[in-house]
Amino acid sequence: MMRWRYLKQSAFFALVRASALIITLTLGGIILYILMHGYSVISWEFITKPPTDSMTQGGIMPAILGTIYLTLGAIAIGLPLGVASAIYLTEYAIQGRMIRLIRVGINCLAGVPSVVFGLFGLAFFVIIFKFGSSILAGSLTLGFLILPTIIGASEEALKSVPQTFREASLALGVSKWQTTYRIVLPNALPGILTGSILGIGRAAGETAPIMFTAAAFFTSKLPSSIFDEVMALPYHIYVLATAGTNIEATRPIQYGTVLVLVAVVLGINLVAILIRGYMRRNKRW
Amino acid sequence: MTRHIKEIIIKYVFFSFALVSIVVLGMIVFSLFREGVPIFKVVSLKDFLFGTEWYPTFDPPLFGIFTLIVGSLIVTIFATLLAVPLGVMTAIYISEIAPRAIKEILKSIIEMLAGLPSVVLGFFGMVVVAPWLQNTFDLPTGLNIVNASMILALMAVPTISSISEDALYAVPHEFKEASYALGATRFETIAKVIVPAALSGITTAVMLGMARAIGETMVVLMVAGGAAAIPESIFDSVRPMPASIAAEMGETPYRSAHYHALFATGMVLFFLTLAFNLIADYVSHKFKQTGSATP
Amino acid sequence: MDSNIIIKLNNVNFYYGNNRALTDISMTFRKNKVTALIGPSGCGKSTLLRLLNRMNDLIDGTRVEGEILFEEKNIYDPEIDPVEIRKKVGMVFQKPNPFPKTIYNNIAYGPKLASNNTGDINTLVEQSLKQAVLWDEVKDILNQSAMKLSGGQQQRLCIARALAMKPDILLMDEPTSALDPISTAKIEELIEELKKNYTIIIVTHNMQQAARISDETAFFYLGNLVEYNKTEKIFTNPDVKHTEDYITGRFG
Numbered sequence: 010m011m012r013w014r015y016l017k018q019s020a021f022f023a024l025v026r027a028s029a030l031i032i033t034l035t036l037g038g039i040i041l042y043i044l045m046h047g048y049s050v051i052s053w054e055f056i057t058k059p060p061t062d063s064m065t066q067g068g069i070m071p072a073i074l075g076t077i078y079l080t081l082g083a084i085a086i087g088l089p090l091g092v093a094s095a096i097y098l099t100e101y102a103i104q105g106r107m108i109r110l111i112r113v114g115i116n117c118l119a120g121v122p123s124v125v126f127g128l129f130g131l132a133f134f135v136i137i138f139k140f141g142s143s144i145l146a147g148s149l150t151l152g153f154l155i156l157p158t159i160i161g162a163s164e165e166a167l168k169s170v171p172q173t174f175r176e177a178s179l180a181l182g183v184s185k186w187q188t189t190y191r192i193v194l195p196n197a198l199p200g201i202l203t204g205s206i207l208g209i210g211r212a213a214g215e216t217a218p219i220m221f222t223a224a225a226f227f228t229s230k231l232p233s234s235i236f237d238e239v240m241a242l243p244y245h246i247y248v249l250a251t252a253g254t255n256i257e258a259t260r261p262i263q264y265g266t267v268l269v270l271v272a273v274v275l276g277i278n279l280v281a282i283l284i285r286g287y288m289r290r291n292k293r294w
Numbered sequence: 295m296t297r298h299i300k301e302i303i304i305k306y307v308f309f310s311f312a313l314v315s316i317v318v319l320g321m322i323v324f325s326l327f328r329e330g331v332p333i334f335k336v337v338s339l340k341d342f343l344f345g346t347e348w349y350p351t352f353d354p355p356l357f358g359i360f361t362l363i364v365g366s367l368i369v370t371i372f373a374t375l376l377a378v379p380l381g382v383m384t385a386i387y388i389s390e391i392a393p394r395a396i397k398e399i400l401k402s403i404i405e406m407l408a409g410l411p412s413v414v415l416g417f418f419g420m421v422v423v424a425p426w427l428q429n430t431f432d433l434p435t436g437l438n439i440v441n442a443s444m445i446l447a448l449m450a451v452p453t454i455s456s457i458s459e460d461a462l463y464a465v466p467h468e469f470k471e472a473s474y475a476l477g478a479t480r481f482e483t484i485a486k487v488i489v490p491a492a493l494s495g496i497t498t499a500v501m502l503g504m505a506r507a508i509g510e511t512m513v514v515l516m517v518a519g520g521a522a523a524i525p526e527s528i529f530d531s532v533r534p535m536p537a538s539i540a541a542e543m544g545e546t547p548y549r550s551a552h553y554h555a556l557f558a559t560g561m562v563l564f565f566l567t568l569a570f571n572l573i574a575d576y577v578s579h580k581f582k583q584t585g586s587a588t589p
Numbered sequence: 590m591d592s593n594i595i596i597k598l599n600n601v602n603f604y605y606g607n608n609r610a611l612t613d614i615s616m617t618f619r620k621n622k623v624t625a626l627i628g629p630s631g632c633g634k635s636t637l638l639r640l641l642n643r644m645n646d647l648i649d650g651t652r653v654e655g656e657i658l659f660e661e662k663n664i665y666d667p668e669i670d671p672v673e674i675r676k677k678v679g680m681v682f683q684k685p686n687p688f689p690k691t692i693y694n695n696i697a698y699g700p701k702l703a704s705n706n707t708g709d710i711n712t713l714v715e716q717s718l719k720q721a722v723l724w725d726e727v728k729d730i731l732n733q734s735a736m737k738l739s740g741g742q743q744q745r746l747c748i749a750r751a752l753a754m755k756p757d758i759l760l761m762d763e764p765t766s767a768l769d770p771i772s773t774a775k776i777e778e779l780i781e782e783l784k785k786n787y788t789i790i791i792v793t794h795n796m797q798q799a800a801r802i803s804d805e806t807a808f809f810y811l812g813n814l815v816e817y818n819k820t821e822k823i824f825t826n827p828d829v830k831h832t833e834d835y836i837t838g839r840f841g
Contacts, residue, residue, distance in 0.1 A: 013478050013796050015479065017481055018479050018482075021481045021484075022481070024383060025391060028379070029392070035448060039410070043414070093311035094312040096308050097312035098312055101309070102312070110316065111316060111574055113572075116571055117572070118318060120505050120506075120571035121509070122509025122563055123510075123511070124536040124563070125326070127540070128543075128557055129322045129326070132326075132329050134319060156318070173684065174688060176682065177688065178688070178699075179675060180680035180751070181676070181679070181750065182676030183699060184672050184702075185299060185304050185699070186300075186301055195477055196350045212398075214409070214411025215411070221543050244413075247413050251516060255463075257554050260421075270413075271414055275410070277409075278406055279406075286398075
């Protein structure tokens with residue numbers, strides 16, 4: 010009887026370990042595959058030169074630059090809004106219907122499909138606000154897309170600041186805002202930073218939201234203002250991999266671009282993970 | 295008194311920032327309705343939802359998105375069937391079985407997987423999975439339901455796994471100790487005590503994973519094959535809603551019937567994912583896990 | 590009002606949601622005395638303490654009835670800014686809670702933010718630390734993190750931090766319950782010293798402590814003020830049987 014029970018346990022443990030192994034191997038396999046195929050394409054020229062010969066030769070510099078612009082724009086919009094929302098929710102809000110509604114709203118926003126964000130950006134920023142397909146429209150769309158991520162991370166960071174710090178400050182006759190600004194925010198900053206880094210990674214890798222709002226198939230010039238269209242790494246991959254008759258001819262460039270994008274996004278994620286690990290080990294309270 | 299007023303002003307400033315999420319959600323609904331509703335002058339709601347012919351560029355065009363809805367549902371269901379066991383099992387491994395070091399590494403791996411851009415996974419599906427499927431099963435194309443479901447499952451696993459893990463982790467330690475003290479094995483404790491106690495959290499995780507899969511665009515755009523027809527086998531191509539929107543929006547004249555039809559498709563997609571999210575929210579609040587007895 | 594009286598409570602009721610935590614409390618606190626609040630857990634003594642500097646405002650769904658007069662003004666009057674009250678009524682908590690800042694900045698934090706402050710901060714820091722009998726131990730490490738101090742030092746730092754605001758009253762919520770006996774003795778000595786300049790109201794679980802350091806003692810039970818008198822009287826010849834049972838350890 011007991012043997013049978015342990016046999017069942019062993020079988021279950023094996024199954025559970027296998028699941029974890031499958032996921033690890035899949036991720037490892039994907040990354041290894043991309044690395045092996047993209048590695049030979051990467052060169053200084055590839056990263057610093059624009060495409061040539063109807064994109065079958067040359068580099069991807071404009072796409073890298075475009076992704077940087079869009080990502081910086083998105084974080085410039087998402088970070089202040091997200092941190093401010095989180096401050097309200099953790100420091101000021103009194104539990105009730107309104108807060109429940111705001112939370113449901115944030116959860117729903119987090120669940121909106123990225124292509125719907127694209128439609129929203131198209132209808133609102135491109136058409137109603139007349140920004141056209143531009144860095145501005147794309148950044149706004151991506152900024153709202155990463156808003157829930159940043160709110161979530163910031164809330165968690167703010168909540169992790171011990172309540173006793175707030176009490177100590179308030180008991181000294183320091184106002185609520187000063188307490189938030191001088192005690193709570195500085196102590197939550199590393200956590201907020203991690204959240205925004207994850208937001209950056211998300212924004213850099215998204216394709217659907219920028220398809221109709223910012224991304225161009227090809228631009229002959231680099232953007233000169235926030236009202237210009239840009240090329241972007243994810244869109245570049247999609248376009249080269251699916252459109253036109255040159256799919257096979259541009260295969261190496263596709264692999265190279267995928268590698269650059271993956272390196273950027275996973276690099277960003279890794280930094281966030283490392284910062285968080287460092288913080289946990291050096292917790293001051 | 296002036297500082298008191300300043301504090302009140304600051305509070306309301308933050309309040310208005312907190313409202314931004316709801317305002318954006320409202321703007322999304324507004325833009326979908328504004329650009330989507332006009333299609334119903336051309337086609338009835340019933341014909342739009344249940345029409346099986348999607349020929350938006352024909353003359354006269356046909357706007358029935360039933361095949362697109364079926365395409366979305368099929369890949370989502372198959373992806374869920376793959377992702378739920380994989381995700382929940384991994385969560386159990388991380389939260390209950392794995393040694394500390396492996397636990398941390400595995401959590402990072404899941405996070406990295408979540409961080410992989412969808413276009414990269416779509417690309418991988420196109421250049422690796424599709425040729426493999428095509429050769430192994432001798433198919434006309436490897437861009438089909440199986441391929442899309444596998445890649446989508448990969449995208450849903452991190453969501454399912456990390457939320458399930460939180461739920462498992464939140465099960466009070468007392469429950470486990472009580473079970474061990476009664477002579478139960480670890481497996482019995484996991485199967486009969488821990489998982490049931492975390493079930494609402496796991497349900498939430500599955501709903502959110504499904505919402506993620508149904509709304510995912512680049513993967514279905516790149517690997518589902520794009521055929522707007524009711525599939526007869528799991529090796530047939532489909533055209534899920536996000537794929538149709540993303541592929542066609544670029545070539546559609548502004549405010550044409552086709553343009554409105556794509557926004558209306560976006561509405562359907564939006565409300566479908568909203569339903570999944572609200573169910574998840576409801577489940578997680580209604581069946582909130584109870585902690586240990588209060589002292 | 591008697592000039593020796595600094596705080597006066599008139600028929601105060603306090604609610605957490607629908608639960609009444611304090612019932613019809615009327616009492617006065619005298620200037621430059623140490624008043625101890627004692628009673629079993631959940632009797633409302635900490636709640637009462639936190640009413641006196643409006644710290645209970647921070648908890649959602651609480652409600653106060655009646656009035657609490659401080660310098661003849663009701664501190665729960667809607668016109669009153671709780672921030673002003675807390676400047677005059679300092680507080681020391683159960684667990685030492687220094688900020689993760691340097692020792693110097695812990696003390697300087699409050700005064701720097703107080704708008705009416707004009708004096709020299711360095712002097713104030715030294716003064717406060719000396720008052721809290723911590724100066725000799727930390728004068729060479731003012732720029733070190735306060736988190737590195739021992740528990741007892743941290744608690745004295747928290748007292749110095751409160752004193753730097755030059756309050757009239759010091760509220761202490763079981764200030765020694767997290768400390769070792771030696772640190773506890775130091776804090777008790779300090780309280781003895783501080784009552785020359787401050788009014789001290791202290792919540793404590795420790796009967797001997799209340800007997801040792803306080804001038805007056807109030808015994809609470811289930812949200813009611815059972816007995817309030819000179820400490821000597823309470824501990825030698827209480828009027829109420831209930832008080833005697835608690836003090837002699839028959840329940841609690």
